[in-house]
Amino acid sequence: MTDFDTLVQKAKRSWDKLHAQKTPVIYAGAASCGRAAGVLPVIEAIKELKATLPLEIVEVGCIGPCYLEPIIAVQKKGHPTIFYGNVQAIQAAEIVENYLVKNDPQPDKAIGALSSPNGSETTIPSIWDHPMLKAQKRIVLKNCGLIDPQNIEHYLANDGYQALNKVLQMKPETVIQEITDSGLRGRGGAGFPTGLKWKFTRAEKDPEKYVICNADEGDPGAFMNRSLIEGDPHAVLEGLLIAGYAISAVKGYIYCRAEYPLAIQRFRKALKDMRKFGLLGENILGSDFSFEIELKEGAGAFVCGEETALIASIMGERGMPRQKPPYPSQHGVWGKPTVINNVETLGTVPAIIRNGSKWYARFGTEKSKGTKTFSLVGKIRRSGLIEVPLGTTLRTVIYDIGGGIYEDKEFKAIQVGGPSGGTIPAAFMDEPLDYENLNKLGAIMGSGGIVVIDSDTCVVDLARYFLQFTENESCGKCVPCRIGTKQLLNLLTKIVKGEGTIDDFELLEELAHTISEGSLCGLGKTAPNPVITTLTYFRDEYVAHIVDKRCPAKVCKDLFVYVVDAETCIGCEICRKRCPVGAVSGEKKQPHSIDITKCIKCDVCFTNCPAKAIRKVDKVDVIHVSH
Amino acid sequence: MLVIDGKKVPFVEGKTILEIARENNIHIPTLCAHERLPSFGACRLCMIKVHGVPGFMNACTTPAKDGMVITTNNLEIKKLRRAIFELILSEHPSSCMICAQAEHCDKFNSGIMKAGVITGCNTCPNKDMCEVRAIAEELNFKTIRFPIFYKELPIERNDPFFDRDYNLCIHCGRCVRVCQQVEGAHILVFTKRGHDTKIGTSFEKPHIETDCKFCGQCIDVCPTGALSARGQKWYQEPDDRVRTTCMLCNKGCRFEMDVKWGRIVAVRPDPDYKTLKTGICVKGRFCLPTFFNAVDRIRFPRFLQNFKLYPTNWDEIGSHVAELLEAYPPSKIALYLTNFLTDESDYVFRKFAEMMEITNIYTTVEDLTQIPKKGIKVLWTTEGLPGLKNFKTLEHLIFQEVFPSEGYELADVVLPAAAFTEQFGTYYTQRGPMPIQKVVKAPDLALEDWKIVCKIAQELDLSGLNYLDVDEIEQEMGRVNYKQKVRPVDEYYLKYRGTPIAEKVPDFKILLEYRKNRAKPW
Amino acid sequence: MYEIVEKREEVPNIHRLIIREPNVAKKAKPGQFVILMPDEKGERVPMSIVETKKDTFTIFMLELGITTGKIANMHPGEKLYAVAGPLGQPAEIEYYGNVLLGGGCYGIGAIYPLAKALKAKGNRIVTIIEARSKYLIYLEEKLRIVSDEFYIATSDGSRGTNGHVQTVLDRLIKNGHRFDHAKFIGCTYMMMNCSNITAPYRIPTRVALNTIMLDGSGMCGCCRVSVGGKTKFACVDGPEFDGHQVDWAELMKRKAAYQEAEMISYQTSPHICRALIENYFGESDE
Structure with a gap:
């Protein structure tokens, strides 16, 4: 038995012990999204229970349905583990107690369950049957929300570093071939075949080569990389090691934006543990392969996601791109051949190595193979992080996974690929999401941010x-x-x-x-x-x-005015009292009116009117502008 | 072999498309590219099409490949190039470039333009050398369809020697590259981002507070008037450009000097002098024109009469000096030879001394201590000297100088010398003997030092000291195997002859005062 | 005396200065000017008086050379070395009927007092101002108030008509506008062009010449101009002259007379603004 097998067995033992232990375990989704939704006070509230109720709290990453955050899962020996969503601090203790002490699984509050191996049956459907998760295929996100990202043993117990162990017994060329065969393409935006990129860099004569993990995710509304790092940092690092081995690199860099403090923290802890477990440094797992990883924090310039700017930034220069060619594969960091891969690309690599290229190539379309994570945000009912095979239609994503448009408004378009991407109208709902098709429609895959737009958006x-x-x-x-x-x-x-x-x-x-x-x-x-x-x-x-000086969505403030519909107005005076500039006049119980010359279009009257009596009317219909 | 616009040109490994095109006289407009600097690819004017490659490529960064077929100027490229240049014009104060009246207005406003803030070519110090203007003319721009964005940046004039009006800046990055990659100084950097991106020093400090050496290379490469030397760039095109060697120290830097109206107006490193990788120092780059153009140069020979120095001509002064020298035995006469004499002048002086049997030849201030010891009565100095009034034995002071420097008030004979930019000759430097070229005429009656000696020798009836030109002296120096040494004046020597440079150059004074705690002020 | 009360850079290079000098303020009439000296050795620069108040007067100064640069770098509260004025003849202010006023550069400010005075006489005022670009237009609101018609021309077309005063003027005349009198102040080239346009229509045209001046009292002769074949002094006979009679070519030549002296002065004077020198050396004990 090798050292690695010992490590894995030990990890598996502690993982199994955690899941079979008598003391209940509360898994709290404590990635950035969970924290933003208020999971930390929830954890505090649950901790207070500890005095009376023995329990253990494990902070995990995000499982995906961000709209349900904060999410906690309660593990009780002999019973199914139950996930609860939208848990607020004031009810957290009650939910936990109800289940653990009163044996009430609270199906109304539960969002899904994981049945324990020999536990009792439950009426609560499996978490994997949750509408948002059911249509997904989770390869990269396999561990997210389930393991403790700060515990390397959790990763090891879930096939972690198996791929690395396998790779170390393979020839680098074979590794590259495997990746090439899988059809994996860069998940950062451009979709360049990863295997090819590795091959080119390996072919360069200079023996000093580098690998960079691009974790400078900056598109507004995109958080795939952040979630992955916060939920499963070792997957990315294992990918980085494999890439380093495949091209015979001397060192790896992680370039992570400083606005991701939690992700950086996760990386730091992971790197420390890796070193402790012999997975980093000299002679990794007893092999000839030695590798170092350095974490660099970006200062938040969006352009540093561009590879040449990123390289400049790593070298301490201003993050300014330079013209390609030469490409980083020829002239990268410190002027040496360099591979730059996105977080998700690297995160996918271990799965491909473990399961084989054929397995991976089964997913996706002919030219866009595998799965891709998307962050689904905007006017959608179920927002969050998803992973689907490439080629999945927009309809599946928006309706099956996303549950349709928020407040059942009209689905107008999606903006995909962030500021570099494009707006795709609802008419293309049945188009498959893959690299070629998105390019054809004028958008790009980008890192995978999907912003859903309804008819209220201009x-x-x-x-x-x-x-x-x-x-x-x-x-x-x-x-x-x-x-x-x-x-x-x-x-x-x-x-x-x-x-x-x-x-x-x-x-x-x-x-x-x-x-x-x-x-x-x-x-x-x-x-x-x-x-x-x-x-x-x-x-x-x-x-x-x-031409008409009209904004159909009534968003552009210079093109519409607020008008009170006298018939609907109930004269409640709310708008008059709330208007910050005193533009509303009217007696109690009498229809009010708005002085459009005073109005600053702050939208307060519109959003607060209980009778929905305030209308947005095109300015041209109200004032005749003379030209 | 490459094909550029249908013309077959040889392929050279390692060169960019732009370099190959230029070597073959194929014009591609550029603003950010500069022969001395690594390529940058920022202005995007050199867009070309390589057959078989989708989209456009920029010629300045793309390495040429054998067999490439390139088009530099079809309709599509022209349209894109115009569109990009139009964007530059929408930010660069360009109203004069597209003004229908510009040509006539230029003729009428031929005066010196040096407005505080530059709002058009009309007031731009760089208007005749502006590369933006040249391209606007090449592309024949008449209108700008975009709204004009004037950046409204305050003009930066907190520094000696040069002003910076970044409203004119087109972000070509040449100054940044020359500062970082040629000079290795990293004073100029890009700051801020997005549309607010700007070139400047870190934290917007004045240059004097940074480690800027005021080498002025940023000014030389600036294609616009954004960086301009105060008082050096606003004259229109120079009348002449002359190259010579600097004699302010023994480093032997080569210059190119702009001449206008018979005066030096600007100095820059000799572009052909390949060993001169970095810039010339602040003394040469910025101080020289101001220094030698200073109004109080000694212009006429003078002699003391009735307690007053009367101007005269060379004939009269020659006989006056001859009489004076003949009145004393050679042992009571001393010569002070400055380190700033050309090799020829130095040789002629020494030959003169030998013929006159004058053995008291001083070259350092320490040597002066011999004056009382030997009872010297006549001192003929070629440099203003301190403390002369302490030497009570001195009866006469012959003062041969460029400026009325220290000791001038004691002189009873004043001989106006030409500055090194006003004569031919050789100067032995760390690089060996370097040629000195005459850039401008010496003011009024000022003469080369050796010529002054010859004038006096003539009056003394000394034969063998009537040279026609420096070549004749040089030949003789070769014959007698005369060897010159490197003068002990280093880069940080602050005087020319007896005059502190800072005395005539107020901006230099500010620099020295401000950096007085630094061992090396630049 | 001679105190700078207020100083503001209205648009790049054009500074509005309010100077305390009761004698000038009391006596100045529209069209007159003052000569300023920033320091004892400074050059003497003539400036049109734009407005007067109790004991102060306002000028709009174009920063162009060393001396104006020195003034531009002075601060409110500081004093000029000398102010001489009011100098020159006041502008002709009569009732003419339709009056055209053209201003460019510093002239935008300088036509303002004329517009006000002419308006008070009951004239109908048509004002045209020109600038290189939209960001160089100033005094627009005040001029609009005293003008019956108001036009802007910019050489880059960023505001108003793409062109110059003469472009608008030409268009107005061709469209049937009739003018009984015209006054132009600005750069010499503009005044010449405008005079050339009004000449064939026999519109009486007055231009305010901005010559080099020394004493401003007719002694030095620097400001000599030929008007209708006769030698005149801009400082005492002008600054207003008949635009159709001015020898423009000679004027341009005379204006370039001191180029070399300017060059030397530019090379040899320290240029750092005074406040900064104080900043550098005034508090050196840190």
């Missing part, structure tokens, strides 16, 4: 929002990106203010073309995508803004 305003983001995040090096995005943003601002002219269409299109064709790096090249796609699919909305 796409012009949305495009403007994303442009504002890229304009801000441009590194300022090349002209089309630095000045072009500013001018494009300026044009869009003009349009949402109702000052657009018909000539602006041409200018918008030309400018978008100039930026995408002229820019130096991916950030600039893809920056106009939100504009290009919305211009393609929602041209009528632009026409409405420019």
Whole structure:
């Protein structure tokens, strides 16, 4: 029996012990999403129970359905482990006590259960049958929300480092071949075949090579990488080790943005444990393979997700991209051949090695193989982190997994791929989500952020929002990106203010073309995508803004006014009292009215009207603007 | 072999497409590329199409590959290039470039333009050398369709020697690259991000508070007027450009000097002098023109009469000095030879001394202690010297200088010398003998030091001291195997002859005062 | 005396200065100017008086060279070395009917007192101002108030008409506008162009010439201009002259007379603003 087998057996023993122990265990989803929803006070509340009730608390990562956070799972010997969602601190103790002491599983509050091997049956359906989880295929996210990310033994007990152990007995070329055969493509956005990238770098003559894990996830609304790191950091690190072995690298870097403090903490702990377990440093697992990993914190520049900027940043320079070629595979960090892989790409590698390329290639489509994680946010009922085989249709994602549009409004579009991506209208709901198809539709896979848009969203305003983001995040090096995005943003601002002219269409299109064709790096090249796609699919909305001076979604504040519908108004005076500028007048029980010259469009009256008597009316219908 | 615009050109391994195109006289407009600097790829004007590669590539960073077929100027490329340049113009104060009246206005406003903030070419110190303007003309720009964004940055004039108006900056990054990659100084960096990206020092400190050496290379590479030497760049195109060697110390740096209206107006490193990798120092780059153009240069020979120094001509002063020297035995006469004499002048002086049998030749201030010991009565100095009034034995002081420096008030004969930029010659430096070129004419009656000696020798009827030019002296020096040494004046020597440079260059004074606690002020 | 009461950079390079000098304030009439000296050795620079109040007057100064740069770097509360004025002849202010005013650069400020005075005489005022770009336009609101018609021209087209005063003027005349009198203040080139446009229509045209001046009292002769073949002194006979009679070519040549002296002065004077020198050396005990 090798050292590694001993490690695994020990880990398995402690894992099994945890799951069979008499003392109840509370698993609390304590990733960033859970913390934001308030899991820490929940944990505190449960801790207070300890005085009277023996129990153990284990902080795990996120299982996915973020809309249900904070989520806790209560493990009770001989009974199913039950997951509870939306647990607030005031009811946490009660929920736990009800189940543990009063034996009441509280099916109304439960979101799913995991039956224990020889425990009693329950009426609560399995957590895996939860509508949000059922349609998923979890490969990368296998352990997320189930294991303690800070406990290396939990990972080891769940097939952890098996792949590394296997790889160390393989030739590096074979490893690369295996990855190539699996069809794995870069999960960071561009979708370049991972095996090929490794092969190119390995082929470089320079013996000093590096691997970088790109954990600089920065798209607004994207959190796949963060969740994975916070839920299962060892999967990513194991992938990094395998990549390092495959290309014979001397060192690996993790470039993680400083805005992910928890992820950084998880990485640090994991690296420490790896070293302790002989998984890092000299002669890993007794083999000839020696490898070091250094964690670098990025200072929060979006552009540092671009590989050449990231390399510059690692070397202590300003995060500014440089023109490729030469590619990092030839001239990367410290001028040496370098592989840069996204967190999710690396996180997938161990599973491929463990189960074989054939197994992995079964998932997905012909050209886009495997699964992909997506963060599902926006106007969707069930938001959170999901993993589906590539090629899954948008309909499955939005309706089966996401449960449809929030408040049953009309599904208008999705914005996929963040600020570099595009807006895909609801009409393409049956299109499969894969690299080729998204590119065909004008969007990109990006890191996998999906923002769902309903009819209350103005796409012009949305495009403007994303442009504002890229304009801000441009590194300022090349002209089309630095000045072009500013001018494009300026044009869009003009349009949402109702000052657009018909000539602006041409200018918008030309400018978008100039930026995408002229820019130096991916950030600039893809920056106009939100504009290009919305211009393609929602041209009528632009026409409405420019020609009719109307915002169909009533979002652009310069184009509509608030009007009180006298017949519906109940004269409750709420709007009058809440209006911060005194624009509302009216006697009690009498219909009120709004002075549009005073109104600052803060939306307070609209959102607070109990009778829904306040309407947004196109300005042009109320005031006749003379030109 | 490559094909660029249908023309077959040889392939050179390791070169970029732009380099190969330029070597073959194929013009591709660029703003950020610079022959001395590593490529950057920021301005995006050099967009080209490589057949078989989707999209556009930029010529300045893309390595050429054998067999590439390249188009640099089809309609599609022209359109993209115009569109990109239009974006630059929307930020760079460019109203004069697209103004219909620009040409006539330029003729009418031919005066010196040096406005505080630069709001158009009309007031730009760099208007005749502006690369943005050149490209605007090349692409024939008449309108800008985008709104104009003026950055409204305050002009940075908190430093000696140069102002920075980053409103004109087009972010080509040349100054940053020259500062970091050529000079190795890392003073100029990109700061902020997005549209607010700006070039400047870290934390927006004035340069004088950083380790900036004021080498001025950033100014030399700036394609716009954003970085401009105060008082050096605003004259239109120079009348002449002359290269010479610096004589302010023994390093032997080579210069290229701009001449306008018979005066030196700007100095930069000699672009052809390959060994000169880094910049020239602040003394050469910035102080020289101001120093030699200072209004109080000695312009006429003068002699003392009725307690007043009267201007005269060379004939009169020559005989006056000859008489004076003949009145004393050689043992009572001393010569002080400054380290700033050209090799030729030094040789002529020494030959003169030998013929006159003057053995008291001093070259350091310490040597002066011999004056009382030997009872020297006549001192002919070529450099202003301190403490001369303490030497009571001295009856006459012949003062041959560029400026009325220390000791001038004691002189009874003043001989106006030409500065090193006003003569031909050789100067023995750490690099060996270096040629000195005449850049401008010496003011009024000022003469080369050796010529002054010859004038006096003539009056003394000394034969063998009437040279036509420096070549003749050089030939003779070769014949007699005269060897010059490296002068003991290092880079941080602060005087030229007897005049502290800071005395004539107020900005240099500020620099020295501000950095007085530093061992090396630049 | 000569105290700078207020100083503000209205737009890049154009500084509005309020200077305390009761004598000038009391006597100045529209169209007159003052000569300022920032320090004892400073050059003497003429500036149009734009507004007067009890004991102060306002000027708009274009920062262009060393001397104006020195003034631009002074702070409120500091005193100028000398202020001489009011100098020159007041502008002709009569009732003409339709009056055209054109201003560019510092002239935007300088036409303001004329517009006010002419308006008070009952004239109908048409004002055209020009600037290189939109961000160089100032005094717009005040000029709008005293003008019956108001136009802006920019050379880059970023506001108003793409062009110059003469572009708008030409258009107005071609569209049938009739003017009984015109006044232009600004750069020499603009005044010349505008005069050339009004000449064929026989519109009486007055221009305020900005020559080099020394004493401002007609003694030095620096400000010599040829008007209608006769030699005039801009400082005592002007600054207003008949725009159709001015020898423009000669004027331009004379304005470039001191280029070399300017170059030397630029090379040899310290340029760091005074406040900063104080900052560097004033508190050196840290």
